[in-house]
Amino acid sequence: MKTRLLLLLLCFTGFFTSCRKEKETRVTDYVDPFIGTAGQGHCFPGAAVPFGGIQLSPDNPRSGWEWCSGYHYSDSIISSFSHSHLSGTGIGDLQDIRLLPVTRRPRPGEKAIDFITSGYAKYSHANETAEPGYYSVTFDNGIKTELSVTNRCGMHAYQYPSNAIHGLTLDLTTARNWDRTVMTSIKKINNRTIQGYRKSTGWAREHNVYFFMEFSQDVDVWAGVDTLQLLRNGQKIVSDKGYAWIDFGTVTNKILVKVSISSANCEGAAANLDQELPHWSFDKVRREAKQQWKRALSRIKVEGGTKEETRTFYTALYHAYLAPYLFSDAHGNYKGPDGEIHSVGKENQYTVFSLWDTFRASHPLFTITQKDRVNDMINSFIRHYEIHGLLPNWELMGNESHCMIGNHAIPVITEAYLKGIRGYDVEKAYEAMKETSLSKGHGLELFREYNYIPCDLEKESVSKTLEFAYDDWCIAQMAKALGKENDYLFFMESSKNYKNLFDPSTGLMRGKLADGSWRTPFSPFSSTHRNDDYTEGNAWQYSWFVPHDIDGFISLHGGKEAFARKLDSLFTLPSVIEGSNASPDISGLIGQYAQGNEPSHHVAYLFNYTDKPYKTQYYIDKIRRELYTDRPDGLCGNEDCGQMSAWYVFSALGFYPVNPCDTKYQLGTPLFKKVIIKLGQDRRFVIKANRENDQYIYVKRVLLNGDPLDRTWITHDEIINGGELEFELTDSIIAD
Template identity: 30%
Template sequence: MRRHAVLAAVLLLVSGSVVGRAACAEDLVDVVHPLIGTGGGPIGYGRTMPVVTPPFGMTGWVAQTRQSGHPGLSYYHKDRTISGFAGTHQAALWMGDYGDVVIMPESGEARTLPAERALPFSHRDEVARPDYYRVVMGAGGQAIRAEMTAAAHSALFRFRFPAGTARRVLVEASRAGVTGGVRVDEAKGEIAGYNPRRSDADLGPLKLPNFRGYFVVQFSRPATMSTYPATPAPDRPTGAFATFDAGADDVEVRVGTSFISVEQARDNLRREIPGWDFETVRRALHDVWQEKLDRIAVEGLSAEQRHIFYTALYHALLYPRSLSEYGRYYSAFDDRVHEGDSYTDFATWDVFRAEFSLLTLVAPERIGGMVQALLQDYRQGGWMPKWPNPSYTNIMIGTHADSLVAEAIGKGFAGFDRALAWEAVRKDATVPPDGDGTNDWRDRKPGTPYEARGGLSYALRLGYVPADRTAEAASSTLDDAYDDWCVAQVARAVGRQADYEHFLRRSLDYRTIFNPATRFMQARNLDGSWAGPDVGWTEGGKWVYTFDVLHDVGGLIGLMGGRDALAARLDRYFDGDYNWHSNEPSHHVPYLYDFVGQPWKTQERVRAIMRTEYADRVSGLDGDDDCGQMSAWYVFSALGFYPVNPASGIYMIGSPLVSRARLRMGDGRVFSVVADRGAAEAPYIRSATLDGVPLASPMVAYRDMVDGRTLHFVMGAKPSRWGASWVAPGAR
């Protein structure tokens, strides 16, 4: 196949559609710094990895500086050796990998254990990009240069070995403690196998005997092949070697992956990387990223801010991970292969807040398929998952797939079964999980049924989850109230008015754990008594969770005693250093000043968080990115708005860091943001208009964005009274 034909084919297969837009003047892929968040430091540790893969790619490829675990990622910036290049499916530090494969070039003596084969490297000899990774490993004349690029299910490596030495490529099918499978075929120049490892297998109810991560590895030149160990042993890794004659030419390696079969891995590779043209594959991946990043064009940011912004967008576009393999997918909910498309690695407790909302703007063509994937999981496993990895894991609380479904329906997305959506969210809200009366649903408790809404059997009677029966009860009560509001929206959309009114009433049950004596949310026991103030929280405490009423801020204002009272509590929260931006429950809190007539404080707080919690450095994310949520917060906040209640389709106004932004919507329309004097010295909004009409409230709607309107801010150096007269619905 000629070069241009190969390029066209790879572009189609990497992205799922032909890129029909000419490259813009600026190379936005150059602006992304994938090393942001990969190491600790003054700001924090974002727990990201510099993976090479397309947006939503099934397999990400990353230098392995350590073996992953839970907790533990394949790459950590402070490490100084590399023991391989992993085809990883790990979504976050606290989630394990599954079905991974590792490739490692070696010279000299064959070494199989990671600690033995690891080679030193320096970050000075490292290039990390969304479309390409390069590193030099080893010392002096014995150094090996490794390069890699990728497509959705495959990767292409190029290794340059030291002259005059034996050249060898190790393929690790499975690590010690896992019995994988591997076979060699010298005539075909191929190593193939599978890895059954699923690190989180003990966290959910499904055993999945058919689960495998399959791979096919092919080489650009003839090789002598062998497997290891000579005698299979559970305490030794399993894999194979391809050994080449000594020489000065590069060795190229291409790898196909699949969750369906070795044959499907081979077919994925044939479709995506049919030849040995490294630069063509890299260019195809580059162009897919360029098109996606160009969905948002911004002006007015400093060089550092641009790096943070587009790296955040890169991180947000990695998840959820596609499981589709050209019309088929493996389901980790019934352990079978199905026709159609699917996705996994939805960290719903995290991403419902802003990440999914961002995807509705920058990847609208994916939303219907993502929601349908959750509904397929429901049909095949009995429930929509909390955080599939790739199956049920029982990690975190609530059933926030309800929010994703409600947001997609509210914004008018199609491509999924609405009747099935109602059935799924109604089950979340009305059916307690098996064993609910005897299980306390502690986080990561092994051997439990699917958790769903842990404690729901009590909440249906009491209006709250009791802390002396269920772990994380106070947070669950609040999260369930929001999810009930989302279920109500789905009910209304499918014409179930009585159910809409029922779940809308139930969404007010958050009030059952508001302690009027302290004006804090507080867990209650089964007998109605108050539990301790520090009991029953999920990755937070009373200060954060008292504000966790995303769907009824007006009602929260009433409980607090009015707008001034809530504003004073917000002041104490921020001035007392209770804000915990490194974890998701706090992400909406600075935007609550919009609801109490003090939007200039939202503008101050948001700007301060962008300035202090994000940076263009390896420690530039203060907390787990959690499948793009931390990054999505920055993207929204830099644009000047944020989805406090994501399923409502309403975005609260903050303080635009950009001077101009252009969001290309799915139908080709463009939503524009203009901020006169939107620089660091002018963070306050003096006035705001939408298509020239003054904004009546500090908010903008998704419908305005889809219609391609222009949001225009006039900024100033001092606080103004803009937005102070608006009263939140329901505020008393």
């Protein structure tokens, strides 16, 4: 009897443990990759792994603002499944190595491009599924496609209707948005393998993608430029255009395709498959991709929110972990900004650094949850510097695009160093920071000469002045930590240059001429994508970027009360933008505040510095509720490689890095009743809050490890060391 009871107890324990494990894996069920694919989010819904080098996703046959990622939820036609995509940028590129299953064969003499476009397939969202690491769709013509990925490889599974032709098109030519094909190659290696390349120019000026592709059965390959001709084994075509049709015959209607890409050569792409995908089990690829996401997402566990809030949170965390992308292949090779092939050996090179966006919250999030990758990213910066002579600005696939302003690799390095993340050559990193800041391009020479950038000598003069001043403050902190006193004094002095563009009569930052007079006329509501004074914003939106000297900035306004009144005006002025060429980035408006554009992201937290933190709590809650949802249009602006979502992650946790390099986080108001941040095997940082209902947003008291916290911020060390942060909330305003 005792033995039977013991067996029953063991069975029950095993069943309970199994259920508990199953429940833990459900964190991935809260992710919806379709969030951000409508509206202005510019997200893609396809398969990827955290920070992976493959983004295997569907493309629509359109170009333009809405289709920067290749896909927009409003569309109903798919033109291809391609292997590289940008996550939420405002410019379109990539979409390389485009495949599409089709049910017809080319007619004799039919133009290749006509045959390719004739295969574009209609679909319904009702027949579309996406989850972390997996995407599937069934076309109206009956073809079902499933996609999954490893770090450097993509796997396609096609199921064709019975009695249909089983074919696949390969398009190396069709350009979308900024991209234009320069040269292509397609070579048939044997009956089951092809390889080649696509070289293009666009936002990434010199973009080379080499591919290696294997099929689960013997195939015939028809390739060409104008018309398609049968390729023999060992034969290849090289041209400025390249198309192919792969004939699977009729042996089976279930086909698998493995694809890998490399920026270096076809050998690197082949090595990716040998290392990461030597088998033919689609289910194994899908399962392991989901496991990667489970491990990454489970480092933060939230409890006590609604289903919508939890879905929004974990999808935001998912988006934050899509970029940067792994760039080096299995041989350790990648194309550098000089166009040459470089090697990192067994280390990792990353690409897609949207630093103007991501230094604000994405990289600070990585310092808590992705410390090892932070070292890889900074080493990627240093290699870029060694080849290019400067740190990256907006690096894209081995190219320096110089798309945005500032030198924001500098705060990323400084933040990491001051937070104790130092797995790189620190002196080389400092050398790169200093060399970049003292270079002469993009207005820096004027910044040094005038102690501001004159608006009659350089466009975007105000925003560049403010961002260079912040970068210099960051270098000063690094210099101080390294004992470089003269550098510290020099860069601290130049970090005050923001004051030279503050107009006390308007309380805003304003363009100034080389002779020291203000630009006239002055319209603080005027906004263009790139105007004379501001980058993607207007005076109201950009005038708050002084995160390194907020006390000094408050003094310019005449003190805390005056500063608070000015902040109030930002949120309460009419949401009007002047100018016929208004930037589409200016979105998610609350008054003149624009959550859809990064310069606004720290601003709601500035009330903490005015003795009115309840206003920070009010606006953070308002932004979360009104401008983020779990619908396809759930982002109010471009995702921008993770920054839009990283803001939400931090703001849902209850704190935010207003100045990432002061190693402090300003407190807001938590969204969940309980959050557990896993920092290591035996360390946790727990956030608790008595969220009785949606009106409980105001902070009555904060306890850190049981002791009252008499400040509006916590430090990075207080988080990383583990402990408990408890918010006592109320539904009533806690004034002064």
